[in-house]
Amino acid sequence: MMQEHIFERLAREKGITVEEMRAIISARIEKGWNDEDPVKREQWRKIPCAGEMPTPEEWLRYVVEKINSDGKSDLLRRYINW
Template identity: 75%
Template sequence: MQEHIFERMARERNISVEEMRAIISDRIEKGWNDKDPVKREQWRKIPCAGDIPTPDEWLRYAIGRIKNNSQEDLLRRYLNW
């Protein structure tokens, strides 16, 4: 079974998956509320079902952008293709 990227990131940092998700959620919230309108607008391009993207919504968006830009090599160290 393939490990989820959050599991791998957590394992590499010796923290729990919940802690990893909390770190990502915190970063999303900071970006979402950034004082710089250009940065804030970039974060607000992430499609989300609620008021702010979840870590999983952020991940889908990031992977989609990487694939659309033909930069899959950036993911190879984290994912098994």
């Protein structure tokens, strides 16, 4: 059985399409990227990305790696039940 991608699961739980879910995440990334607070802006700019701004996939990869490196991988197991 193929595992569901996290964006598919979030979209299903919200009753929206995957494209709509990606658009929501992209809008949040753009908002953070352009935040007026320089400290918040700098936090967003730590996310490695190939383009001008992180994609939803690049953001997700960064978040998962950050959670794991902070020793909080139990959060992933607790909230994401595959």
